[in-house]
Structures are given as structure tokens and as C-alpha cells.
Amino acid sequence: MTKHRKKLISIVIPAHNEELNVDELAKQLQEVMDKMINYEFEVIIVENGSTDSTFQKLLAVRKKDKRFKILQMLRTFYCEGGITAGLRFISGDAAVIMTADLQDPPYMIPKFIEKWEQGYENVYGVVTKRTDYSWFRRIMTGIFYWLVNKTSGNLLPRNVSDFRLIDKKVYQSINRMDERVRLMRGMFMWIGGKSVGIPHKRHSRFAGKTHTSFLKLLGLGLRSIYGYSYLPLRFITYLGIFISTCSFIFLAYTIITAFTKGVPFSGYGTVVSIMTFMFGVMFLILGIISEYIAFIHEEVKQRPNFIIKRKIGFK
Numbered sequence: 389m390t391k392h393r394k395k396l397i398s399i400v401i402p403a404h405n406e407e408l409n410v411d412e413l414a415k416q417l418q419e420v421m422d423k424m425i426n427y428e429f430e431v432i433i434v435e436n437g438s439t440d441s442t443f444q445k446l447l448a449v450r451k452k453d454k455r456f457k458i459l460q461m462l463r464t465f466y467c468e469g470g471i472t473a474g475l476r477f478i479s480g481d482a483a484v485i486m487t488a489d490l491q492d493p494p495y496m497i498p499k500f501i502e503k504w505e506q507g508y509e510n511v512y513g514v515v516t517k518r519t520d521y522s523w524f525r526r527i528m529t530g531i532f533y534w535l536v537n538k539t540s541g542n543l544l545p546r547n548v549s550d551f552r553l554i555d556k557k558v559y560q561s562i563n564r565m566d567e568r569v570r571l572m573r574g575m576f577m578w579i580g581g582k583s584v585g586i587p588h589k590r591h592s593r594f595a596g597k598t599h600t601s602f603l604k605l606l607g608l609g610l611r612s613i614y615g616y617s618y619l620p621l622r623f624i625t626y627l628g629i630f631i632s633t634c635s636f637i638f639l640a641y642t643i644i645t646a647f648t649k650g651v652p653f654s655g656y657g658t659v660v661s662i663m664t665f666m667f668g669v670m671f672l673i674l675g676i677i678s679e680y681i682a683f684i685h686e687e688v689k690q691r692p693n694f695i696i697k698r699k700i701g702f703k
Contacts, residue, residue, distance in 0.1 A: 394428045397501065397553075398480030402470025403446070403488035404436040410445040416494040418453060424498060431456045432474045433488070437464030450701060457701030465694045468570040471550070473694040475559045477702060483559045485552055485572075491591050492551035499586055500553035509581035512552035512573075515590040548573060548585060555581065568686045568693060620676045631669065 399417065403410070421429040435443045435458060443460060450456045459473055471485055482504050486492035496513065503511040550573050554562075561579050562572075577583070 394426060395482070396428045396430065396480040397482055397484060397497075398478035399429065399431045399484045399486065399497075400434070400471060400474030400478060401431065401486055401488050402434045402436050402467050402474065403438065403442055404464060404466075404470070405438045405440050405442060406488040407438070407440040407442045407445055409489050410442060410449060413488055413490055413494075414449045414453070414456065416490065420494045420497050421455065424501070427501070429455050430478065430480065432478055433458055434470040434474045435460045436466070436470045437461050447700070454701065458698070459696055460698040460700070462695040462697040467550070468572050469694045471572050472562075472570065473696065475562055477699070478559070481556050483554050483556070485550055485554070487551070492549070493588065493591060496551070496586065496588055497553075503584055503586065504553050504555065507582055508584045509555035509558055510552065510576055510579075510583040511554075512576070512583065512585050513549045514585040514587050515547040515549055516587045517589045548577075549590070551588075552576065557581075568689070568691065569683050570693065621680065624673050624676060627669065627673070631666075 401413070406413075417431060421427075421431075433446055433456065435446055443458070446456070446458050450458055457477075459477060461470070461473065465473070467487075474485075475483065482501070484497055484500060486494070492513065500511045552573075554576060558576065558579055558581055562575055565575060
């Protein structure tokens with residue numbers, strides 16, 4: 389009689405300067421994995437160019453529990469590069485993606501797996517409450533999701549996070565996508581498949597300081613818009629049509645006024661205001677085009693999304 393193979397769940401976790409969280413992360417993951425005896429697990433922690441003792445602590449965890457594997461990056465490739473690297477080295481029937489700071493609670497993993505067993509291929513966390521956000525960041529987060537969805541055809545559900553479980557066919561599709569400028573949650577939603585969100589409370593960091601700043605969030609928002617929408621380019625077209633129409637109307641009005649009432653006195657303020665407005669519009673247009681050119685430049689260089697320094701626990 390053939391022995392039934394247990395399904396393998398791969399857990400991918402990018403970690404950058406998380407020395408204060410590693411031990412508790414391993415403890416909570418072990419509690420979850422030990423309870424789910426009908427599954428096998430592997431935990432791939434991507435040490436993402438840390439400057440503290442994160443790597444040494446990961447080695448200690450690996451020594452005690454061989455289910456933990458380590459990918460050490462040559463330098464920091466940020467969260468998107470860490471996730472990309474982890475997905476390239478897994479072999480699970482499904483993959484869970486989460487952060488190392490325990491803001492993504494490991495106790496949600498069984499709920500993700502339950503939905504996956506029901507046939508869902510992309511099970512993502514939907515944050516219902518953020519305990520660590522200031523009022524300013526909550527407002528900016530709301531603006532981010534509203535703007536991204538308005539410009540990308542509702543690609544990202546509101547408050548969706550990178551914390552998710554994806555089926556093997558989904559992460560294999562991600563691995564075949566060779567683009568350099570990446571927004572992983574956007575890529576997951578673009579692939580599609582049967583998807584469902586699970587509400588959960590986002591906890592504060594277990595320890596340490598956040599690595600996310602307002603400028604990083606702003607950059608994420610701009611990458612989302614430029615990477616998944618052509619609306620800014622269409623905006624240039626519409627703006628050009630609008631300004632051209634207004635210019636022709638004003639020109640016609642000026643000609644008619646000159647014939648009927650004579651040439652009016654040309655005001656300095658009016659001329660300066662129009663020139664300033666037009667220069668502002670021109671530089672806005674150049675800025676939008678420059679962003680798309682920068683994206684093209686990154687793709688054309690064909691540089692790798694990550695560089696591995698060391699692999700520990702892999703065959």
C-alpha cells in the first residue's frame with residue numbers, strides 16, 4: 389500500500405536587521421507547525437543584508453530545527469527582492485509569505501491553509517485594524533489604496549497586505565516573470581486565480597523599530613501607479629487636449645476683441661501668471677514621462693533582482 393505524501397507548505401520570510409524578533413518568530417512558527425501534523429513545513433528566511441546579529445541568530449535556530457533554511461543575500465535587496473529570492477528556492481505545494489517582525493501573525497497560517505484546501509489559489513490577509521499606525525500614516529494608507537485602485541482598475545483590494553498563501557502554480561508563475569521593478573502584491577493579484585481575503589488585526593512590531601518611512605511608502609505608491617497603470621500617460625494626453633482647446637478659445641477671443649474693441653492693454657501679471665502655469669504643466673509632464681523612462685531603464689539593464697551570498701539547509 390502506497391503511503392500518502394503529506395503536503396509541503398513553504399514559508400518565505402525576508403528579514404533585515406531583525407535580531408530582536410528572530411527567536412520569537414521561530415518559537416511562534418514552531419508552535420503552529422507542530423500542531424499541524426498533517427502537513428510538512430519548510431521555513432526559508434531570507435537574511436536581507438542585515439548589519440546586526442540576525443544571521444547568527446538564524447544559524448542558532450537552524451541548528452535546533454532543520455525545517456528552517458537560510459538564504460543570505462550579498463546586500464540588501466529590500467522586501468521585494470527578498471520575497472523574489474525566497475520563492476525561487478522553495479518546493480512546497482503552497483507558499484506562505486510573511487514578515488519577520490511578527491506584524492503578520494503566524495496563527496493565521498492554519499486559516500490560510502484551510503481556505504487553500506477549499507480550492508483558493510491566492511489567500512491574502514486583509515488588515516482590519518492597525519495598532520502601530522499614527523493618524524497621519526492611516527490617512528496616507530487610505531489615500532494610497534484609493535489612488536492605486538482608481539488608476540489600476542481596482543487591482544489591489546483595500547488594506548490587502550503581502551501576508552498571504554499562494555498555490556504552487558501561482559508562485560511558479562511569479563518565478564517566470566522577469567521584470568525588475570516589482571510590487572509583489574500587485575503581481576500576485578495580476579496573476580489572478582481563485583482568491584479570497586481573510587480579515588485580521590495587524591499587530592505592532594514584536595521588537596525593534598520599523599524600517600518603513602514616509603518616503604518609502606510614497607515610493608511604493610508611485611511604483612504601484614506607474615507599474616500597473618497607464619493613466620498618468622493618458623492624463624498627459626487629456627491635459628494637452630484641454631490646454632490646447634483653452635488656448636484656441638482664448639486666441640479666438642483675443643482676435644475678436646481686437647477687431648471689435650481694439651487691442652487691449654497687456655497686463656504684466658497676466659503674462660507672468662500664464663507663463664508660470666504653462667512651465668509648471670510642462671515640468672509635470674516631463675516628470676511623469678521621466679518616471680516611465682526610469683522604469684524602462686531598469687528593465688533594459690537586466691540586473692538580477694537578488695544576489696545570494698550563502699545558502700544553508702538546501703540540497
